[in-house]
Amino acid sequence: MRLGMFEEENKYYEKNRESLREKYLGKAIVIVGKSVIGAYDNIGEAYKETLKNRKPGSFCLKNIPIDPEEAYIEDHPRLTPIRWPVHAYAET
Numbered sequence: 001m002r003l004g005m006f007e008e009e010n011k012y013y014e015k016n017r018e019s020l021r022e023k024y025l026g027k028a029i030v031i032v033g034k035s036v037i038g039a040y041d042n043i044g045e046a047y048k049e050t051l052k053n054r055k056p057g058s059f060c061l062k063n064i065p066i067d068p069e070e071a072y073i074e075d076h077p078r079l080t081p082i083r084w085p086v087h088a089y090a091e092t
Helices: 005-014 017-024 043-050 068-074
Strands: 025-033 035-040 060-066
Touching: 005 017, 005 025, 005 060, 017 025, 017 035, 017 060, 025 043, 035 043, 043 060
Parallel strands: none
Antiparallel strands: 025 035, 025 060
């Protein structure tokens, strides 16, 4: 696993958080570089579908929840119960 994994994707997400929230409210998005390459109903579906065309570790998943409180929790995973990972990667 490389250092700074998903650094570019996370910067893109933070810079565009509000516009992404408006466009993808209630969806799970797949980010590669500075682009959203897919939007799905949930993280599990996003991961499963993206794996059909991309290798694990080559994409970043973000949840865009409807509830703003949930958005805060999603960005601070230590405060949440165990659930699907926000980022999908595999060590190589």
